[in-house]
Amino acid sequence: MKQLYCSALIAILAFPVLATAQPQPNPVAQAPKVVSPEIAADRHVTFRIYAPSATKVTLNGSWIGASDLPMTKDDKGIWSTTAGPLAPQLYGYWYIVDGVRVLDPSNSETERDGSRYNTLLMVPGPEADLWTFKNVPHGTVEQVWYPSPTLKMDERRMYVYLPPDYMKNPAKKYPVLYLLHGGGGDEDAWTTMGRANIIFDNLIAAGKAVPMIVVMPNGNANQYVSQGFGLGPTPSLVQTNPPAPFVQTVPCQPRPAPAWEGSYTQSVVKDIIPFVEKSYRVLTDRQHRAIAGLSMGGAQTMVITNHNPSLFYYIGAFSPGGPWSEDNFNEGLDGVAKAGVKFYWTGAGDTDICRQSTLNLEAALKARGVPTSYKEIPGRHYWFLWRDFLGDYTAILFK
Secondary structure: OHHHHHHHHHHHHHHHHHHHOOOOOOOOOOOOOOOOOEEOOOOOEEEEEEOOOOOOEEEEEOOOOOOOEEOEEOOOOEEEEEEOOOOOEEEEEEEEEOOEEEOOOOOOOEEEEOOEEEEEEEEOOHHHHHHOOOOOOOOEEEEEEEEEOOOOEEEEEEEEEEOOOOOOOOOOOEOEEEEEOOOOOOOOHHHHOOOHHHHHHHHHHOOOOOOOEEEEEOOOOOOOOOOOOOOOOOOOOOOOOOOOOOOOOOOOOOOOOOOOOOOHHHHHHHHHHHHHHHHOOEOOOHHHEEEEEEOHHHHHHHHHHHHOOOOOOEEEEEOOOOOOOOHHHHHHHHHHHHHOOOEEEEEEEOOOOOHHHHHHHHHHHHHOOOOEEEEEEOOOOOHHHHHHHHHHHHHHOOO
């Protein structure tokens, strides 16, 4: 018994020595801390990414000239480049690492444009004040499911912005703006890339806009929900019979008028508006109903209002596609003029692919005596324009 006890004690005492004598795995080299993007006081911005094994890295962004900007690698494996000075604005950017598009792993702010993701860069300054998050009362953005018999879908999703005082004033009714996105986007586009809810919050807080409900639907007739929201596999396109959504192969050129019956544009009138007026405290007269859209959504706006000239009192077309060359389009504008609108707002960028089509629409409206104005600012067919336009358009509504 004594011998067994001694043997056990020796084994116990020896175990730590044997354990520590085992070969240990080599510790993994820790990646250096990377700060990216880094915005200097003069608005030069430095971008960095840790990619020690890469042989070529470039920076791409949504500002003019930001295409495959070369980056250099230091002795720690960090690639960097400095751009600017950049004007105050909200930009998207991404890297190409040995031919592969990647987001900035040091920056968690991202935007989704259809199936494409970018990393976000906010350069602060007066020019970006309208869509800068501030300490003001904030509204609520709801993700709402509604039936669409027109598109033969039991449920489709849209976003609805409720102004800050909506919950506090249960007896109050509000005007409504129907806000349509462009090609490639969906119901998430105006809040993620357009910063629409921030713009509404800031304008209402400053007394520059009337508190309103804003409805942002999905303008793709064969989708029931936008992509990329972790709802399982990417929602496949639903097989439906309605006419395809508006997608122009030649941007902003005259083209045949699209079908109306069973289309998405018809569903806005027959499905979305009745649902909103039943589900929310809204003013249902024409004087408190507005619509606007960008690019594809601008084309949809023209179709909806031309077919329903007495439905909306305010109309906005931001860089719209079209106009159509057929007589029925002109007849539709004649109907809009006859019904009368408070204002038909138009705008485009000076290098916008839809600049000429917007000018054509503006000329057609003026020829018919429709109250209108055209705004042109520097920029191409991108959100730099449409955030600005939304601020101007919203400020004239329901006054």
